[in-house]
Amino acid sequence: MADTHGYSNTERHERLRRSARDLIDHGVPPRNHGGTLSVDALKLLYERASSPESAADALKLLHELQTYQVELDLLYEQLQANEQEISEELAHYRSLYEQAPAAYLIVANDGRIIEGNEAAGVLFGKPDTDLAGKPLWALLAPGQEKAMDTLLGNPEEQGVVNVPVELPDRRQVAVSSRPATAGDSILMILTEALTDPASS
Template identity: 40%
Template sequence: MSSLTHHPGDHDRLRSDAEERLREGTAPPSRGWTISPDALALLYRLASNPTEAGEALKLLHELQTHQVELDLQHEQLVANEQELAQERDRYKALFDFAPVGYFAMTPEGQVIEANLAGAQLLGAASTSLVGESLAGFLAHGSQPALTGLLGRLRDGHAQACCEVQRTGEEGVVHELHVVANTSASGDSVLLIVSPSGQSPEA
């Protein structure tokens, strides 16, 4: 992915690209950058004096080159934004359509985000889970197991797991395996939930 970090020599390359675009007539469309009144006044004064006409041409070239530099920078910013949007969409698709349940929760157990598989495992719509306590979707007897898992993470454990149950329609019991760890920022908990017998790693 393109980087927005500037390195020594970036301006020289930008200037070289701008001058090449001017020579080849392939400069990008102007984005409306305008020459300042002071620059126009100086350009007019130089051009009006035959002995300084050469300086006027140099100044005009410099202004044109600078405008192309700005346009090229704008093009790069747009390209970077598009790449970031594409990468965001790709990761969102990986999250939403993963074959196991993914959850992001507060350290206290409120759901921040859930994917489609996770919502299906809990028998709910993913949007209806947000802000709700995950424990509330589990069988009453499984709630202490989830509470203990969250407690171990708060105590500094790198990872914790437990087995829980959810009672579905007509009293069908679903056995679920939960693996959790704390996010890198420490302000949320990340869970992977799968049917028991499958043990993905968080």
Template identity: 45%
Template sequence: MSDSAAAQAIVEALRREAEQRLSTGQAPASRGWTVSSEALALLYRLASAPDTASDALKLLHELQAYQVELELQQCQLEANERELEQDLARYRGLFEAAPIGYLIVALEGQILEGNAAAAELLGMEPEALAGRRVDSFLAPHSRPGLMNLLNRLRAGAPRAGLDVRVGGGDGDSRAARLTATRSPGGEAILMALTDAA
């Protein structure tokens, strides 16, 4: 089914629902939306003349049907918003509580976001990660490999991995495994970081 046919089917289903609710008296309560005084005056003039009274009734019915449609759409939008908020909270919780480090990194290498496990592995607080370059957490000899990995991903490689040393070059670094891929939209790089010790 084409997009326009699907959209038309939704409009028709919404109209049928509105008509059914109007005929059974189950229309949702108005949220205070009112008809303008000009529209009411037009309805009054049409209803006052015998030759246009039936047109006034048809117009009134159409206005009522449109109002019910709008109310139904508003209810659906609110339900969708609640569902999206629940999904966002769920995925945010999964991201934050994951047992391995996750980083979302800009294509140029700046950390956009990281979870608690990544922050712990990198020796930072999670809120301090954003804006820092991911290579700044690596031992100097691991940085060229990371830059090569980022270049491969920017060039279209689907996934890349690298063993790195996290920490300074003064012997206090530790081994870690970094696996990365482009985000679904391609605007960022998703990294998983695990302790290899």
């Protein structure tokens, strides 16, 4: 199995091992992010190093332990960097969702709103935090059952569905919906229809 850079697990481990050995060979001490040898392990290592017969093996073992320690430190640093990158990316997309000019809703398959952005709150005249848990049909004008059935549709089906709906104040809204990849919710974009000034 290859990672995002195209390396297999074996190749990735070999690269990590080479990096660790290179750091040790250049006199870089392990940064030790919390991994320490137990007292018993240190005692055993000391006993082996004290005996001429096992001193070479003890030094080899010590070098191997140092290598493992540096490997773990490198992995720890990479995990921290990945976590930081994911957090920044999540914050970026969260900001795009919340501040989008279009009204976004995430709706459960039973029609209850899971989450809405600021524009959705403005569209329905409610704070976006008040939308969660409300059934979508309760925010629409009466007689929208057919539109709701079409919007909710079959969660197993993929594809965008476009349906016009009416709000209680008679505003017309175009709704585009699509099942989420996991199939446990429906993503919706709601766009208020612009009224033609000549017709009013």
